[in-house]
Amino acid sequence: MxxxxxxxxxxxxxxxxxxxxxxxxxxxxxxxxxxxxxxxxxxxxxxxxxxxxxxxxxxxxxxxxxxxxxxxxxxxxxxxxxxxxxxxxxxxxxxxxxxxxxxxxxxxxxxxxxxxxxxxxxxxxxxxxxxxxxxxxxxxxxxxxxxxxxxxxxxxxxxxxxxxSGTIECNPVQTTYSEEIEEKITTIESKIRSLVGNSISSRWLALRLLDGDEALLNEFNRRLVLNDQVRREA
Amino acid sequence: MNMKELYSEAQAISSPQLRDDIVQQLYSRSRELCDVGVSYTKTKADTRTEKLDAIFTSKIWGFPIMLTMLGVVFYLTIAGANIPSSMLAEFFGWLENYITSAFQFLHAPDWLHGILVLGLYRGSTWVISVMLPPMAIFFPTFALLENYGYLPRVAFNMDRLFKFVGAHGKQSLTMAMGFGCNAAAVMSSRIIESPRERMLAILTNNFVPCNGRWGTLIVLASLFMAASFTGGFKSLVTTGVIVGIVLFGIVVTFFVSWALSKTLLKGVPTHYTLELPPYRRPKFFDTVIRSSLTKSWTVLVRAVKVAAPAAILTWVFANIHIGDTSILLHAVGFLDPFGKMLGLDGYIMLAFILGLPANEIVLPILLMGYLSTGSLTEVDSLVDLKQIFLDHGWTWVTALNVMLFSLLHYPCGTTLVNIYKETKSKKWTFLAFLIPTVLAILVPFIVYQTAKLFGWV
Amino acid sequence: MVKSNKISLFQGKKGNLIKISSISLEGVMRRRLLDLGFVPGAIVEVIKKSPLGDPIAFRVSQTTIALRKEESMKIEGELVNHD
CATH class of the missing domain: 3.40.50.300 (P-loop containing nucleotide triphosphate hydrolases)
Known part of the structure; x- marks a missing residue:
């Protein structure tokens, strides 16, 4: 619609x-x-x-x-x-x-x-x-x-x-963490971008991976499998 | 490189302190934002919530107020539902005459009239007239207490008791929800975050009688326990008996929770936090309308959907004969010896088995069976109803045991489905069926044998 | 002489303000507490005990949260003066 x-x-x-x-x-x-x-x-x-x-x-x-x-x-x-x-x-x-x-x-x-x-x-x-x-x-x-x-x-x-309708735009101001954490984010973030592109915020994903969010990892894999199925069926 | 490898890489450079640092940083930014974006003009703090909490969670008044509230909600529901219930029943009876006339006018065959009017119509209208009024009172009242903010205080007051049996104070809320509908309550157990306590709440929820069982409990309590009282006092005694049954259900809940947390659910980690939000006066009208429309209506529709086929099935069973006995009576005869051991009979056992899809149809099916017509004969008054029971050898112990069986037995079909959805485990769903069933057999058995021993029956 | 005024949240009296210094809990409970604002440096007010003495309600980041003895004993902080 x-x-x-x-x-x-x-x-x-x-x-x-x-x-x-x-x-x-x-x-x-x-x-x-x-x-x-x-x-x-x-x-x-x-x-x-x-x-x-x-x-x-x-x-x-x-x-x-x-x-x-x-x-x-x-x-x-x-x-x-x-x-x-x-x-x-x-x-x-x-x-x-x-x-x-x-x-x-x-x-x-x-x-x-x-x-x-x-x-x-x-x-x-x-x-x-x-x-x-x-x-x-x-x-x-x-x-x-x-x-x-x-x-x-x-x-x-x-x-x-x-x-x-695009009349206004959002530019969410990100929270800056300690230098140590920011460095780690940068390390991971670049690799994430090559993996998922711009479909998901790479900064956020980097944080979640650093935090050890296994549930998110599983969700990713589940959706990956689902997508493959859809592609194969199509 | 895939996500899993990246995850391992991230973990390798991460530290266990990370989450702490992240949240701490988020909170200090929140605080900074509040410092610049929020200003306070009044210096006097708002103490309404504190004052109310001083009463509702008071050492002296906390529990009496809670019990009174429970009693008042039940009394409102029971006493308030009486008149609309009988009005609805009368209306449906009046309508039925016209439907029957229409069938005769069209020269419809008897079996069709039997299935559609005596089975389907009477079965579903019974459910509507018995269930709709109490639900239309209970759900809005509950929603008002919920929106006002009182329910978390119940969890706060009760937590010590729940902790004692290894459960979560919020279980008192899922239990309260169970008074309306166990299936909905099982879904609502998500408010308990820690898995072990959540499982306890799910497994024991059906020990609070849902709306579908209230009909049975109220009718039997007023017929057999409050029989010698009249008027408002009768409602009061009925309420008293129901509160007694409910309290027994709560005792069983505690006992089963305790037993499970000492055995099957031992040692799984546990955590507890409970927010006490400020009291907020609910929008009275909005709350009432919405809860009636959403909760009461959906539960009713579900009940009718289940009741309709069950009523047809019962009619068919009662009217198809093998030899010179109907299928229904064959089944009754088979179940009778077992039922008798519990102070019940084959009809009652069959009604509970056929009532698996929904508890609200147990009593109608039982009456259909007793009248052996497979349909609900117009029961003009409760006196007639009692006569039917007495004719089948009921005593007060029979009534009590039916109430106990109803309170304790396996959850209805919808609830079992929801338990499976929530636990995603066949084992736990089976236990949710097994534990109540064993108790529902054991308790009436003991009651009946004790009563026999003392010569009460 | 340095006066140590370190106490656990559980030991706090009604009306006490406690500035959190350490949380000796792990796993989900620790993370949940952090989410609710029980972070080091936050100031927590002791509000009231439940009728049976446990749990205890605390005021933290503008909300009221009840904690059981087991957890509130493991959150430590310094008593803050009212003025």
Whole structure:
């Protein structure tokens, strides 16, 4: 379908991610299976201007380092299924921990929108968030919303619209690690590029390999086998 | 060079400190971002959550409040479902007259009317009128507590007990979910990250009675345990009995969890963290509508899908004769001696076996069997219903044992499928079937033999 | 005289602020704790005990996380003064 885009929702548990999903998609929801795995994710659609968005509600996770089944599911979707936009939902009242996840997503994929939820609750508590500074520091759009009271939705949808139509571009600012780690990343990264090209962020992959992410390695091999099968059958 | 070689190469130059450094770096960047991007105007901290926690997780009030909540949710469900249930049953009965007339008008053969109306229609409408009202109350109430943020506090309060038997406090949440639907609860056990505790939660989940079994429990409790009470007090006694059964299920859960973590699930590593999110007033209307539409509706549709063929099958079994006895009665005769040992009978055993696809059809099948018509005769009142049981030699021990068997027996078909999906192991799925089955035979057996010994029956 | 004020999270009293210096846990539990913000240098507040005394709830990176005795005993830090 032309003018149809996939938007993945990622975020910590208890950030109102599902509230946002429900508020956006209303009752146009179903549970979809994807990529041959028996993992089902809630999917729904929302129309805005001339475009249709398919929203995928990823499991709520604290990180994306594949410590658990849920984290693997969310990670695999973002990296391998390549949604057009990954929307990271953050809780405005506990931004510090929530940003930790956002920073991980920025390493994995390019088209990211950071969506700060529960903004009304935060303001009641006297927490003021300057989204312009955050946008500049992160290199991706930062939008403030309240999913519960449907505040900030036009802005959010417009941002998505402008991102998928290429009016704005994301340049996620990567986290720099200690010199020692950066050196190691560089060593591995060049070799990764010759192996997977530009289909996956080589910096992220280098980090995961250094970290010893065996689950990711297995996923790679599984998908490689699958691709071979598809190619042979075609 | 392939990915695996690259992985080995990366591992060779990596250090065990790496993850620590990465996360620490990510957190210090998070903190920096907060420092520049977030400012605080009010100096007074918001203490609402702390104040509420002082009550909900208090040494004195924590547990009484939890038990009261459990009782209130059950009472609301049981008492509130009563009237809509009977209204639905009446409505379907009224509609049936018209459908029957239509069949007569079209000169449809008797067997067709039998299969479609007496089997399919009565079976599925029974399931709807018994299940829909309690679900339409239970799921939204549960969702409200969940969205409010109370459920993690239950896990916090209960964890010490769960730790004692080697389980995770969050198991209390999957158990709570099990009251609605064990199949859904098995899926929800993913919230427990550590594999050993997760397995415990999966294997013991069916010891909390799901919505499909509530119908059975409520009917039997109010017929046999609360028989001498009337009005609101009757609902209260029924609730009391149900809470008793539920508590027994919880005791069994703890016992089985303990036994498993001392034997089969020994020594597998374990880890525990639990977030206590701030309390947030849920959007009342949204929550109610959504949970009714998603949870209640999907569970109901599933139940009807399963109930419909089972009802047809039962009708066919009851109406096809081998010799001069129906297939149904042959099966009953075969199962009867075994059933009698447990203080039950062949009909009850058969109903539970045919009810494997879904627990909600056990009672309808049982009644179909007792009436030997293979269809649900219009049961005008609960008194009539009780008479049917009494005619087949039921005592309060029979009722109790049916309730216990229902509480303890093997999970329904859907749940077993989900257990297989989640564990990806035939062995564990089989154990999830075996452990409850053994208990469901053992406990009624002991109860019945004890009752006989003391001359209670 | 150097006064040592090193304590484990488990030993903390309600309201104490503890700056984490070391986490003596390995594997998934260690990684999970890191994800939640129990990183060296982070300041953790002791919030409250559960009714049965265990687990204990801590305030870390603007969220409340409960830990069991087994784990909170193995996270050490320095007591920080309130002012």
């Amino acid at each position: 032309i003018n149809s885009y996939r938007i993945a929702l990622a975020g910590n548990p208890n950030t109102g991610k599902s509230t946002l999903f429900n508020a956006l998609t209303g009752l146009r929801q179903h549970t979809g299976n994807w990529a041959g795995k028996t993992v089902s994710l809630a999917e729904g659609t929302v129309k805005h201007k001339d475009k249709t968005y398919q929203i995928i509600d990823l499991p709520g996770t604290y990180s994306l380092f594949s410590n658990s089944v849920d984290e693997e599911v969310a990670r695999n979707y973002i990296v391998f299924e390549k949604p057009d936009v990954t929307l990271v939902v953050l809780d405005a009242t506990s931004l510090e921990r929530n940003l930790n996840l956002a920073l991980q997503v920025l390493e994995m994929t390019r088209n990211v929108i950071v969506c700060i939820n529960l903004i009304d609750e935060a303001e009641k508590k006297g927490i003021n968030i300057n989204e312009r500074i955050l946008t500049r520091k992160l290199g991706v759009p930062v939008v403030k919303i309240s999913a519960r009271n449907k505040i900030g939705f036009p802005m959010l949808l417009d941002t998505i619209d402008r991102l998928v």
